[in-house]
Amino acid sequence: MPKGRVTVIDIAKAAGVSKSTVSLVLQGSPLVNDGTRAKVNAVMRELGYVYNRGAANLRQSGSKSKIIGVVVNDLTNGFFAELAVGVDMVVQSAGFVQFLSNTSENLDRQREVIASMREHGISGLILSPARGTEAADLKPLVTAGIPVVLAVRNVPGAKASSVVSDNREGVFLGVQHLASLGHHRIAFLGGFRDTAVFGERVAGYRAAATTCGLDCDEDLIVDSQPSRAGGAEAIERALSIGDMPTAAVCFNDAVAFGVCDGLRARKLEPGRDFAVVGFDDVIEAKTAVPALTTISVDPQGIGRRAAQLLLKQISAGKAEAEAIVSSVRLVVRESCGAANGPLAGRKQA
Amino acid sequence: MPKGRVTVIDIAKAAGVSKSTVSLVLQGSPLVNDGTRAKVNAVMRELGYVYNRGAANLRQSGSKSKIIGVVVNDLTNGFFAELAVGVDMVVQSAGFVQFLSNTSENLDRQREVIASMREHGISGLILSPARGTEAADLKPLVTAGIPVVLAVRNVPGAKASSVVSDNREGVFLGVQHLASLGHHRIAFLGGFRDTAVFGERVAGYRAAATTCGLDCDEDLIVDSQPSRAGGAEAIERALSIGDMPTAAVCFNDAVAFGVCDGLRARKLEPGRDFAVVGFDDVIEAKTAVPALTTISVDPQGIGRRAAQLLLKQISAGKAEAEAIVSSVRLVVRESCGAANGPLAGRKQA
DNA sequence: TGACTTTATTGGAACGTTCCAATTATGAAT
DNA sequence: ATTCATAATTGGAACGTTCCAATAAAGTCA
Numbered sequence: 001m002p003k004g005r006v007t008v009i010d011i012a013k014a015a016g017v018s019k020s021t022v023s024l025v026l027q028g029s030p031l032v033n034d035g036t037r038a039k040v041n042a043v044m045r046e047l048g049y050v051y052n053r054g055a056a057n058l059r060q061s062g063s064k065s066k067i068i069g070v071v072v073n074d075l076t077n078g079f080f081a082e083l084a085v086g087v088d089m090v091v092q093s094a095g096f097v098q099f100l101s102n103t104s105e106n107l108d109r110q111r112e113v114i115a116s117m118r119e120h121g122i123s124g125l126i127l128s129p130a131r132g133t134e135a136a137d138l139k140p141l142v143t144a145g146i147p148v149v150l151a152v153r154n155v156p157g158a159k160a161s162s163v164v165s166d167n168r169e170g171v172f173l174g175v176q177h178l179a180s181l182g183h184h185r186i187a188f189l190g191g192f193r194d195t196a197v198f199g200e201r202v203a204g205y206r207a208a209a210t211t212c213g214l215d216c217d218e219d220l221i222v223d224s225q226p227s228r229a230g231g232a233e234a235i236e237r238a239l240s241i242g243d244m245p246t247a248a249v250c251f252n253d254a255v256a257f258g259v260c261d262g263l264r265a266r267k268l269e270p271g272r273d274f275a276v277v278g279f280d281d282v283i284e285a286k287t288a289v290p291a292l293t294t295i296s297v298d299p300q301g302i303g304r305r306a307a308q309l310l311l312k313q314i315s316a317g318k319a320e321a322e323a324i325v326s327s328v329r330l331v332v333r334e335s336c337g338a339a340n341g342p343l344a345g346r347k348q349a
Numbered sequence: 350m351p352k353g354r355v356t357v358i359d360i361a362k363a364a365g366v367s368k369s370t371v372s373l374v375l376q377g378s379p380l381v382n383d384g385t386r387a388k389v390n391a392v393m394r395e396l397g398y399v400y401n402r403g404a405a406n407l408r409q410s411g412s413k414s415k416i417i418g419v420v421v422n423d424l425t426n427g428f429f430a431e432l433a434v435g436v437d438m439v440v441q442s443a444g445f446v447q448f449l450s451n452t453s454e455n456l457d458r459q460r461e462v463i464a465s466m467r468e469h470g471i472s473g474l475i476l477s478p479a480r481g482t483e484a485a486d487l488k489p490l491v492t493a494g495i496p497v498v499l500a501v502r503n504v505p506g507a508k509a510s511s512v513v514s515d516n517r518e519g520v521f522l523g524v525q526h527l528a529s530l531g532h533h534r535i536a537f538l539g540g541f542r543d544t545a546v547f548g549e550r551v552a553g554y555r556a557a558a559t560t561c562g563l564d565c566d567e568d569l570i571v572d573s574q575p576s577r578a579g580g581a582e583a584i585e586r587a588l589s590i591g592d593m594p595t596a597a598v599c600f601n602d603a604v605a606f607g608v609c610d611g612l613r614a615r616k617l618e619p620g621r622d623f624a625v626v627g628f629d630d631v632i633e634a635k636t637a638v639p640a641l642t643t644i645s646v647d648p649q650g651i652g653r654r655a656a657q658l659l660l661k662q663i664s665a666g667k668a669e670a671e672a673i674v675s676s677v678r679l680v681v682r683e684s685c686g687a688a689n690g691p692l693a694g695r696k697q698a
Numbered sequence: 699t700g701a702c703t704t705t706a707t708t709g710g711a712a713c714g715t716t717c718c719a720a721t722t723a724t725g726a727a728t
Numbered sequence: 729a730t731t732c733a734t735a736a737t738t739g740g741a742a743c744g745t746t747c748c749a750a751t752a753a754a755g756t757c758a
Binding site for chain 4: 017018019020021024031032033036055057058059060
């Protein structure tokens with residue numbers, strides 16, 4: 001069994017200085033002679049000293065750990081993996097470390113994870129909330145002065161900052177583009193109806209439909225799991241209604257990939273036989289075949305902004321709720337070149 | 350600015366008991382009268398008490414946090430997301446929380462992340478090592494008695510436990526299956542040559558080629574980034590050699606998806622025109638079109654086993670290196686029904 | 699009621715580190 | 729050599745919680 005931990009007392013003894021000097025070295029204080037500093041550092045290396053952050057936090061005034069908690073609702077969606085990568089880019093250079101936790105859309109798990117993060121004294125939290133999260137869930141954090149930034153999904157009533165994409169505008173652009181290609185029957189596929197994101201994206205869908213004088217058939221709005229599997233299911237349902245759609249804007253890129261899978265299962269070629277637009281522009285959107293037309297929200301960009309906002313609040317020592325709506329843009333690739341295909345052409349023939 | 354944190358002293362005063370009684374309640378000790386316990390719990394709820402894990406760890410003998418550190422080399426690969434979900438299933442019921450960190454194959458980042466985890470007193474570490482990780486990187490952890498379990502990639506010489514899939518056997522099965530379908534020119538696509546996983550999988554490839562009397566052309570082994578984009582690139586290179594392959598076993602499912610993308614970009618249909626076998630059996634393997642034939646290693650299963658192994662070591666208080674080779678199995682789906690297609694039939698004609 | 703046993707509660711010190719006022723050491727000027 | 733100023737180092741107490749021996753309270757029996 002290895003010996004217990006090496007402490008500043010051990011280092012002090014071995015270096016022939018006081019514990020206070022060791023502490024000064026640890027703090028990078030200019031009040032230490034360079035020779036003494038070098039000696040202490042050498043001893044720490046030699047004895048394998050590992051800082052005890054918990055002990056330090058006890059004494060340091062107003063101090064927290066160097067941890068940023070990041071809690072996401074579905075880690076198996078590549079979007080959130082990329083968001084985490086974006087967060088990492090920013091917090092890393094500020095000397096923080098991101099501890100990422102996944103809730104798999106489970107509210108109890110979310111509460112547990114956040115509670116544990118608080119016990120360990122996180123400096124701040126970036127949260128993509130699980131379905132059903134309420135402002136009351138965030139209140140204790142806000143009251144305790146822990147900076148919180150909501151990402152991707154907002155929580156109405158929560159006095160927390162947020163970084164969300166312009167959901168309404170994004171879907172508006174997607175539908176508008178499909179309409180400009182001549183599509184009249186455009187579906188909206190995927191997503192949970194009880195989330196704010198879904199509501200906003202459908203609002204953009206309806207607005208574009210009205211603006212472009214399109215059919216506004218409720219059957220064209222098909223909810224499903226916002227995953228690839230959910231997308232395959234949603235297109236199945238959309239193509240089994242009487243007056244089939246010829247194109248779709250999908251809740252996110254994962255759903256869009258699933259829609260392409262579902263089309264191929266019916267011997268239809270995405271892009272040629274049916275126009276598909278995604279939302280997110282994950283890395284794979286560019287390399288998929290056909291390359292996916294999508295609303296680019298840059299998940300890494302959202303992660304970076306959320307992290308910047310959080311770091312700003314941490315260093316300002318106050319939490320003033322700010323809302324950032326990340327702008328979106330339409331990236332046209334091959335998945336919606338279907339306007340002249342057999343399906344789309346039927347209305348005109 | 351909110352008031353400072355609520356401590357056991359505050360709770361003790363408000364409940365009219367001593368701090369020691371509050372501590373006993375926190376520990377769930379049977380030595381406290383039920384009425385007193387109820388009173389203390391009510392006060393804690395009322396005042397919003399948040400336990401200070403760092404302070405508690407200071408005093409508790411041999412104690413660590415309730416954190417399991419999980420460090421992965423590429424979070425954007427769905428395999429690792431699923432592995433993390435599997436870890437979560439196990440550590441959750443043991444009262445631990447998983448803090449997941451991503452290294453993006455960067456060794457310096459890995460060191461940084463592990464160091465930070467140690468400062469915060471993690472109870473144990475599950476590591477899928479970044480490329481280039483050496484036993485020396487793990488030595489300080491092992492010496493300090495911190496349980497470490499390596500997952501997916503082994504680190505030769507490290508006295509740590511590991512859970513890896515049977516790489517050699519898996520690729521052997523895949524190649525053998527393709528040979529049984531009549532393929533003679535079988536490629537191995539994707540992966541970094543300098544990793545042990547690559548070496549093992551190629552060893553299985555070679556063994557199967559020998560056993561099945563296949564061509565053993567070095568040009569049929571094409572390395573690339575083990576990602577979807579890497580897969581698209583690898584198939585491009587494989588189809589530009591003189592005597593083209595008619596089938597491939599891919600380093601992992603992400604590479605396989607990219608290979609399918611690349612085939613389609615050349616107007617070839619995966620499954621019909623070229624047989625594809627993946628490795629991992631991620632969730633999307635089943636729903637992709639064509640559904641992917643793959644070597645099932647069950648990433649969530651690996652995560653669960655790694656977590657079980659780690660928890661076992663944590664509660665035993667000793668770290669005895671154990672190696673678990675997770676068995677694999679071939680799951681036949683649609684992506685390799687190509688033996689009678691035009692490409693495969695050319696050799697016989 | 700007193701003695702004994704069991705239950706419940708408590709005060710003080712420990713844990714590793716930081717902070718700050720006090721002390722010591724060093725260097726420069728006279 | 730002495731004095732003063734500056735640089736460097738130090739000891740003690742604080743932080744929030746736990747542990748353990750000591751103390752107090754409650755219950756039982758003669």
